[in-house]
Amino acid sequence: MHRLKDAGHASLLVGGCVRDLMLGREPKDFDVVTDARPEEIRKLFHSARVIGRRFRLVHVRFGRDIIEVATFRAIPRDVADEVISREEEEEEDDALDDADASTEIENQNIFGSQAEDAVRRDFTVNALYYDIRNFSVLDYVGGVADLQAGILRVIGEPQARYREDPVRMLRAVRFAAKLGFKIEDKTAAPIPELASLLTTVSPARMFEEVLKLFHSGYALQTFELLRHYGLFQFLFPLTEKSLASEEQGFPITLVPRALANTDKRVNEDKPVTPAFLFAAMLWEPVRQETAALLARGTNSYDAFHRATEHVLRQQLQHVSIPKRFSVPMREIWSLQSRFERRAGQQAFRLLENKRFRAAYDFLLLRADTGEADKMLAQWWTDFQVADENQRQAMVAQIAPSAGGNEKKRRRRRRRRSASKPATTERA
Numbered sequence: 001m002h003r004l005k006d007a008g009h010a011s012l013l014v015g016g017c018v019r020d021l022m023l024g025r026e027p028k029d030f031d032v033v034t035d036a037r038p039e040e041i042r043k044l045f046h047s048a049r050v051i052g053r054r055f056r057l058v059h060v061r062f063g064r065d066i067i068e069v070a071t072f073r074a075i076p077r078d079v080a081d082e083v084i085s086r087e088e089e090e091e092e093d094d095a096l097d098d099a100d101a102s103t104e105i106e107n108q109n110i111f112g113s114q115a116e117d118a119v120r121r122d123f124t125v126n127a128l129y130y131d132i133r134n135f136s137v138l139d140y141v142g143g144v145a146d147l148q149a150g151i152l153r154v155i156g157e158p159q160a161r162y163r164e165d166p167v168r169m170l171r172a173v174r175f176a177a178k179l180g181f182k183i184e185d186k187t188a189a190p191i192p193e194l195a196s197l198l199t200t201v202s203p204a205r206m207f208e209e210v211l212k213l214f215h216s217g218y219a220l221q222t223f224e225l226l227r228h229y230g231l232f233q234f235l236f237p238l239t240e241k242s243l244a245s246e247e248q249g250f251p252i253t254l255v256p257r258a259l260a261n262t263d264k265r266v267n268e269d270k271p272v273t274p275a276f277l278f279a280a281m282l283w284e285p286v287r288q289e290t291a292a293l294l295a296r297g298t299n300s301y302d303a304f305h306r307a308t309e310h311v312l313r314q315q316l317q318h319v320s321i322p323k324r325f326s327v328p329m330r331e332i333w334s335l336q337s338r339f340e341r342r343a344g345q346q347a348f349r350l351l352e353n354k355r356f357r358a359a360y361d362f363l364l365l366r367a368d369t370g371e372a373d374k375m376l377a378q379w380w381t382d383f384q385v386a387d388e389n390q391r392q393a394m395v396a397q398i399a400p401s402a403g404g405n406e407k408k409r410r411r412r413r414r415r416r417s418a419s420k421p422a423t424t425e426r427a
Ligand code: ATP
Pocket: 014, 015, 016, 017, 028, 029, 031, 120, 121, 122, 123, 126, 127, 165, 167, 168
C-alpha cells in the first residue's frame, strides 16, 4: 500500500478487511483499491498479475499471500469499453453516464470515483475504506453506524440489487451468520420472493458460494438462515425435500450434524473437504431413492448406482461439483456398505483404502443420527487403534454376516472345483 502511495496513487483498504478490523476480528484477506491502472500496478510490483477481463483485478503476491488490488472506475471510456464485458456494461451504464457529465474523464476526481465505487458494493458495512494517507475511514453509505448497530443493509434499493446479482441474497445470509448481524427489514423482505433468481446463477459460481457458505465456520447458523429465507431449496432442492420427511417419527438430522462437525473442524484449523460436505448434503436423497428402487425389486448394486446418478444429475443443474470432489464423494458413499463386510481380509483391505478416513467419519455421523449401527461404528473405532493380534481376534469374533459369508462360500467353491470334481463338493 505504501508503494502505491509513494508512487503518488490513492491507496485504500476496502470491504471485508476494513469491516472485520473495525469489529476487532481478524480479516480473512485484504482488498486494496487504488486509482492506479492495472498496468501501472504491474510496473510497481514484480509479483503482480493482471487477472480477469471482467473486473481488471491485479493479484500481488507476497510470499504465500495474495493481495487483490482493484482500480477505481476512473478509467477513460475507450479503455473501459475495450475491457468491460457486455454483462458488466449494463451495470456500468449509470456510472458512465454520470462521468459523461464531466468533460474531463481523464482527470476525474478520485473521491468522486471512489464514491461511485462505494455505491457499487453490496452492503453498507462492506463499503468502508481505510486511507493510509491520513489514517482515516471513509464512509459514503452509513456503514460505520450500521457496523456499530450490528445491522446488515443493502446499499440502494434491495430488490434492484438482488435482481442485478442474486448471489447478494446468499451473501446477506452469510454475513448475518458470520458477524451475528441482523438483516435490516427492507434488506430481508424481498429475499423469499426473489430467492428463485438463484436458478439464473451459473452452477460454477454457485459452487464457489456454497463453499463460502459452509466452510467459513458458521455453517450451521448459515444453513438455518438459508432455510428461513427460502434460499436453501435453490442450492440443494433434493436435500430440502428430504428434510421434510421423517425417519420412524424422528426428523432427519444428518445435515445439521455434519455442518456442526464442519464448523468444529474449521474452528480447530483442521482441513475440510467439499467431498465430505456434498456427501452429507446429498446422502439422504441418495438413500431414499435407493430404498425406493430396492422396494421396486431392483438389486442393491443397481439401486445405489441409479440413485446416485439421478441425484447428481439433478444437483448439478444448480450447483456444480468439480470431478476432483464428486469422485471422492461417491467413494465415501460406496464405502458405507463395505463397513458391514469385515470377515476374512475385508476389514484389513478397507482400512488400506485411501478414502477410509473420510468414509469412517461419515459412518460415525450416520451412527450419531441412528441411521447406521452404533456397534458397527464402535467396532471400526476400536479396530483402528488395535494392534495386529487384536485385529485378527476382532475379525475372528465376527459372526459371519450375510455379505462376508457369501463371498467366502463362493471363493471356497471356486477353489474346490479347481482341485476336485464338482460332484465331490455336492456330496
Ligand atoms: P469475506 O470476509 O468473506 O472475504 P468480504 O466482504 O471481503 O468478506 P469478498 O467476497 O471478499 O467479501 O468481496 C470483497 C468486497 O467486494 C466486499 O466487501 C464488497 O464490497 C464487494 N463485493 C463482493 N461481492 C459483491 C457483489 N456480489 N456485489 C457487490 N459488491 C460485492
